[in-house]
Amino acid sequence: MSLKKSIILIVILLLIDQISKIYIKTHFLLGESVEVFSWFKIYFIENDGMAWGTKISDFTSTINDRTGKVALTLFRIVAIVGIGYWLVTAIKKQSPNVLVLAIALIFAGALGNIIDSTFYGLLFSDSYHQVATFLPEAGGYDGLLHGKVVDMLYFPLWKGFLPEWLPIYGGKYFTFFEPVFNVADMAISAGFIMLIVFNKKAFSKD
Incomplete structure (x- = not known):
């Protein structure tokens, strides 16, 4: 897979x-949802941290939410530079197409979420009790590096009470699949799954 094709794929994603x-962001209130099918909803939420809303401050009391947010965004930016270097290197070495494709997917997804967390605080008004405005006159809802990632894809494939005989979670109400995500998350997940499933093909002994 050539660099040109990789760039086209990344741009499309x-x-x-x-x-x-x-x-x-500009058509939904925060928390608003639209049912497409019984097992698929468009559900607008915002993620201020890592996966499933986890924040750095959840692991240590020495870092507050805002400092942790900046640290996380800066880490993502450094990581995307590393992934980009990995992609270019893999292409130059004529690595297997599955490896290049996987890296391109991960790069596109990571960059998509970095755009949110870096710039969305400046570009949009907040979505609490209102539909957000793009480039509001009064300014955005927060500063540079303090944006929130927009998620909207929700697949509650099954909801119900788990059997009592299950350990720990027996008898509790459970939703599968509960996380809400976006297209960027899908690209990252697809890339990692490809690396796991096609590990031997992607990482040859050479």
């Missing part, structure tokens, strides 16, 4: 990701 996020 970024466009789909950002267009979907901007549409949701």
